Amino acid sequence: xxxxxxxxxxxxxxxxxxxxxxxxxxxxxxxxxxxxxxxxxxxxxxxxxxxxxxxxxxxxxxxxxxxxxxxxxxxxxxxxxxxxxxxxxxxxxxxxxxxxxxxxxxxxxxxxxxxxxxxxxxxxxxxxxxxxxxxxxxxxxxxxxxxxxxxxxxxxxxxxxxxxxxxxxxxxxxxxxxxxxxxxxxxxxxxxxxxxxxxxxxxxxxxxxxxxxxxxxxxxxxxxxxxxxxxxxxxxxxxxxxxxxxxxxxxxxxxxxxxxxxxxxx
Numbered sequence: 001x002x003x004x005x006x007x008x009x010x011x012x013x014x015x016x017x018x019x020x021x022x023x024x025x026x027x028x029x030x031x032x033x034x035x036x037x038x039x040x041x042x043x044x045x046x047x048x049x050x051x052x053x054x055x056x057x058x059x060x061x062x063x064x065x066x067x068x069x070x071x072x073x074x075x076x077x078x079x080x081x082x083x084x085x086x087x088x089x090x091x092x093x094x095x096x097x098x099x100x101x102x103x104x105x106x107x108x109x110x111x112x113x114x115x116x117x118x119x120x121x122x123x124x125x126x127x128x129x130x131x132x133x134x135x136x137x138x139x140x141x142x143x144x145x146x147x148x149x150x151x152x153x154x155x156x157x158x159x160x161x162x163x164x165x166x167x168x169x170x171x172x173x174x175x176x177x178x179x180x181x182x183x184x185x186x187x188x189x190x191x192x193x194x195x196x197x198x199x200x201x202x203x204x205x206x207x208x209x210x211x212x213x214x215x216x217x218x219x220x221x222x223x224x225x226x227x228x229x230x231x232x233x234x235x236x237x238x239x240x241x242x243x244x245x246x247x248x249x250x251x252x253x254x255x256x257x258x259x260x261x262x263x264x265x266x
Contacts, residue, residue, distance in 0.1 A: 016040075017049070022056030024066075028088040029054065035096035036070050042103050049073040056088070057136075067256065068095040077106055080169045102167050138258025140232055145224070145252075146259045153183070153265040158196055158209050161186045165194075172238050174251055174263050179205045183249020183265070185240045189214040197240050199249050216240070219249060227252045228260050 016036055020029060029052075036052050053069040068091040071080045079102045083094035155178040156164075165173040165186050172187040182199035189195040195214035196206060206213060222230070222241040231239045231252050238253035243264070251263040 017051040019051070019053045021054070022058065024054050024056050024088065028092070031089060032068060032070075032092045032095075035092055036099070039070070039096055039099045039103060040072060042100055043072065043074050044107055045075045047072055047074060048076070054088070054092075066091040068092050070095050070099045072099070072103070074103070074106055077167065079103055079106055079167050082169050098169060102169065105163070105166055136256065136258035142258075143228075143232075144259050145228065145262055146257075147255065148262045148264060150264045150266055155181070158184070158186060158205060158213075161196075162194055162209075172240075172251065172253070174240075174249065174265070176265070177202065177205070183219070183240075183242075185216075185238075185249075185251060187216075187238070199242065224250075224252065224262065231260065 016033060018029060018033060032052050032054055036050060040047055040050055049072070051069075051071040053067075053071075055067040057065050057067070065086055066088045067082070067084045068088075069080065069082045071078065073079075079099065081095045081098035081102055083091050083098060085091035085094060153174060153176045155176045157178050161173055161175045161184070164170075164175070165188070172185050174183065174185050176182070177184040177198055177200070180198065180200035180202050184196065184198045187195045187197075193214055194211070195216060196209075197216035197219065198206075199219055201218065206215060219240045219242050221244050223244050227239050227241045227250070230241075231254065238251050240249065240251050242248065243250045246264070248265055250265075253261050253263070255261045
């Protein structure tokens with residue numbers, strides 16, 4: 001039996017990039033760097049880049065004052081983890097634990113894909129449900145559309161999109177469905193389940209995934225203002241809609257800072 005890899009076969013990155021915002025002590029930064037480097041050594045193959053971000057907020061309305069994000073580029077495959085907590089060390093520990101699990105997700109993916117045909121529970125890579133920290137409760141009149149993410153949406157299967165959702169530690173992931181060619185989104189649902197919403201119906205493709213997915217209704221045609229209004233009225237984490245100006249599937253969502261974000265395909 002082959003032994004589990006414990007170190008990279010190729011040299012590690014010389015030094016991780018560290019970004020700090022707010023009042024974060026040198027001891028916390030050093031602790032986060034140590035945890036990131038430990039996780040990095042669990043990867044197999046070359047690590048092209050590593051980054052640690054630590055944000056500390058002073059607003060008393062935030063339950064999670066410290067937000068930590070760790071990112072690795074594993075030979076072209078980006079793996080990311082995020083965690084928030086009242087104390088810096090707890091946020092660092094949670095982010096590092098999640099990153100290590102995601103490294104395992106990438107490493108064991110070929111074996112997992114075979115197991116999924118026999119074991120439905122092997123889909124979920126998290127060994128426990130980690131609650132997301134809630135963002136800043138910004139009043140509606142102060143919210144702005146402050147960030148737009150635009151990127152090439154590659155055609156992929158629902159299974160591959162769920163893998164991307166996990167490795168990037170996202171709450172939702174926008175993609176182009178490889179069967180229908182339409183926009184689609186996979187997301188984290190309640191009780192540790194996954195969900196999927198397709199612009200164009202494809203029940204056979206959903207059934208072929210092999211697990212019980214939460215399925216959302218097809219997106220409606222809206223302008224961006226109406227989509228933001230629906231986000232506010234419904235209280236959901238994001239709204240998947242078809243932009244009436246571009247006829248493309250887009251997402252508006254509530255950011256950690258309480259403003260709204262927009263995800264659009266190129």
